[in-house]
Amino acid sequence: MDSLSFFTSLFEPRAIAFIGASTSPAKWGFNILHHLFRGGYDGPVYPINAQGGDWFGRPMYRRLADVPGSADLAVIVVPKEKVADALRDCGAAGIAAAVVITAGFGETGAAGRAMEEEVLSVARACGIRIVGPNTMGIYSAYPRRVRAVMAVSQYQPGAVALISQSGNLGTSIADRFIRRGIGMSRLVSSGNEADLTVEDYLDYLETDEKTKVICLYVEGVRQGGRFIETVRRVSAVKPVILLKGGIGTVGADAARSHTGALAGSFAVFRAVCRQANVIIADTIDEMVDIAGLLLSQPEIRGRRIGIVTQGGGLGVLSADLCEAVGLEIPPLSDRVVEMLDAYLPPFWSRRNPVDLVAPGRVSMITDSTAALLAHEDLDAVLLLGLGYLTCRATHWLDSPVLPREVMAEPAQKMIDGEKELVELIVRQIRQFNKPIIPVIDIIGFDEPGERNIVRKLDAGGVMAYSSPERAIRALAKAQTYYSRRRNRAGKTIDENSRRAEEAPGVLCAS
Secondary structure, three states: OOOOHHHHHHOOOOOOEEOOOOOOOOHHHHHHHHHHOOOOOOOEEEEEEEOOOEEEOOEOOOHHHOOOOOOOOOOOOOOOOHHHHHHHHHHOOOOEEEEOOOOHHHHHHHHHHHHHHHHHHHHHOOOOEOOOOOOOOOEEOOOEEEEEEEEOOOEEEEEEEEOOOOOHHHHHHHHHHOOOOOOOEEEEEEOOOOOOOOOHHHHHHOOOOOOOEEEEEEEOOOOOHHHHHHHHHHOOOOOOOEEEOOOOHHHHHHHHHOOOOOOOHHHHHHHHHHHHEEEEEOOHHHHHHHHHHHHOOOOOOOOOOEEEEOEEEEEEHHHHHHHHOOOOOOOOOOOHHHHHHHOOOOOOOOOOOOEEEOOOOOOHHHHHHHHHHHHOOOOEEEEEEOOOOOOHHHHHHOOOOOOHHHHHHHHHHHHHEEEEHHHHHHHHHHHHOOEEEEOOOHHHHHHOHHHHHHHHHHHOOOOOEEEEEHHHHHHHHHHHHHHHHHHHHHHHHHHHHHHHHHHOOOOOOO
């Protein structure tokens, strides 16, 4: 079976055998099976339990050989001593892929490594490719949802793939995706990587049409040369964001006992990843920030940033932050200043950053962003200080000292104004094909219910940020990625042209 067929069995199974099903809520054989059913998988699932019986109205089979149909994928949650036998049963049943949840293998020492080698030997003899062992599980959104994971979270379909060598880190990152409205295409907790490794998943994701951005949490790689070659190739077509664990002495030791991964010099690893145009995230939240920006904004063409702010301090701080990460804040042309003079108050700053000084109308904000986006010398706009309109309106409506019937009309105007602002931001991003990065005051993130401006932006497909620093760091790393990708593509074209010119002539049919 070729690798494409195997990954189809893993991520697009027509039926699943669940080996180690349990009715005890204290066991993973109960919880993961529950998540699989609740996650909405609509194909046949065959729970296997040596005692038989039923799983809350669904039959459990004593042996895999007893199930009434065939399966493409097996999820194995049995004691480690029984994993090899479970794989032999899978081989006899013609199952091509298995997710081995069970721990207690190579991560535990010499005896565990010997048992892991036996499991791998059996899998290879049976023609089965395995995820794990010691894995949190997998999630696949397409074409049907497969949520065979330990985590209780309900993931949403989307365009980010997440491969994590740590189950709990994968859960933590995925939960942040949920909170920010970012959907996932695939999620794999790769575990000990006895068989399938990060490189194998990257090979698949390179051509996976449902995946637009790839996120990796890596503690160590066993095939350094293959890893760099693979991420270099993949990053030429899709952004790869990497968070590295085990970068210090204590962390490296912890990684070794966690998944058996060997962590080398982080300085060397970081350097070669940058050469491969991998985006290095320094924190979990930064990984999410970058992924959201890459998915929700047009490609940024250069480093020249226009700043529109509703308060001077935010603009000053943001200009400092931009300079610190290598982004430029160019002066405004006379033409742009003239355009802004037409609708801004006479005391506006007349410089970049553009300080609107608490604008009284939504149009003042969007007219300013439009003027900057039309400016050929600017590549993106950072829009600061949003989120106050609805918060102020809600404060009026909830006030015990203001009559609600009096405040209802002005409050609704504020709420409608913020809704209009969001719609205009989304429209301008499409119109000018340049990023507008909205920074919402933290109080805007806390607004409950449908009035929340962050949720409105999410619905429009635009990522919002809670601080200038988070927005600017994400923007800078995205810009560097795009710049290097264009440069690499240009060099490839030039090299191909040179080779063509130097090649001997050929006869062409007319």
